[in-house]
Amino acid sequence: MPIELTDIARLAQILERSGVDKIEIEEPGLSLKLVVDTGPRMAASSTLAAPAPDHSVIAKTDVAGQFLAAHPWRDKPFVAPGQRIETGAIVGLVRIGLLYAPIVAPAAGTVDAVIAEPGATVGYGTPIVRIRPLDASSPIN
């Protein structure tokens, strides 16, 4: 039986919840190994170099699948650097089987960069878009 991306996503979720860090499945013509990355995430090099506080917020995936920057029917991506967006705006999609789960902006602001590569396989919590929030850029504080 072929394993679909949706099955892998579900397995990954089960592993994460149950605290198991590895699973290997072998069948004729198929082998699958999932390893949960429990180590600390590597910080982006810019934050390592610059001690200045980073106010940017990150739109992340909440499901595993394939990252789509644009709807397959559209040429134009959901967001581009410099674009003003509102809280909850769709910044990309995660294709999972026949479904497209939205990746949404956690805060209103300006798009700094689209971090993920279009078409890339993404996991749960993968950073997709960096946003400079409106409040942080305000000079009043």
Add this chain to the structure above:
Amino acid sequence: MIEILSVTGPASVQDLGRFDQYRFGVGTSGAMDDVALRAGNIVLGNDENAAGIEIPMLPFKLRFDRDMAFALTGADVEAEIAGRAIPPWWRSHARTGDILTVKAMPRGARLYLTFGGGIDVPMVLGSRSTQFRGEFGGWHGRPLQPGDILPCAASIATIGDLGVEPAEITLARPNAAADETIVRVVIAGEHDRFDATTQALFWSSSWKITPQSNRYGYRLQGPAVKPKAPIEKRSHGIVPGVIQIPPNGQPIIQMRDAQTSGGYPKIATVIRADLWRVGQARLGRKLRFEQTAYAEALAAEAEMSAYLDRLRTNVRLIAEIRTCR
């Protein structure tokens, strides 16, 4: 409840259709793109036969009078809910008072708007579809008008935004051109009464969809296709998808609101698995007919069912993943 604020052209309440009354001369009605209606209902967790609104022209605007999940499927659209843009083939959630505005249809011919629980109009002769010819079913048997307030069945589900891969992408035909829809057909009763040259003309021509095309039927324009000798037939039973050749040699494809009988010679019939592609082909677009065998027509139908089956499974899985968290 939902209130229609603005509507252009004959938008109507449709479910999958009325199939038990055909022998009494009552046509099927039902969604012109049944795959889109099913997909909308699947992603909402509705019965697949739940009634939605079929919208052939824009702009269209409505207000939600209570919190409710809804989905847009079918044609590609530029749409907004409460000022927020929503992509095509999309499920979202509206709050009381939210206004849904659909401005443009860059691709396809019909948009389906489905609601959590479905539109709760009475079943008439086994269906909620609007029967335009008989003026019954749907919303008082007529197209929707501004001010209409449609009741929706209760739905407990509070579900988040989610997109569906359009059927046109999953079920794409290998040789599809951007400006032409290829439709598979099986030959029909009077096919052999046309000579080989005329038959070849029918297969090789690009048929333009004229403005005299609607839910009743599509009138096509192209080279005249005429039988070897004039054919006079008594009216006999026909079904949606039948391609008739009237005396002027310009084909007519019978669609969902077609009469149940007719007397024109039939050259071919659009297979059921491709009827939705005709429903999504807009005025002015070109159609080309591809001859197929009965077994292939069944295989095409199985492929369409497989898409819907997979969609059902995927929707269940993603609901599971989200509740797990």
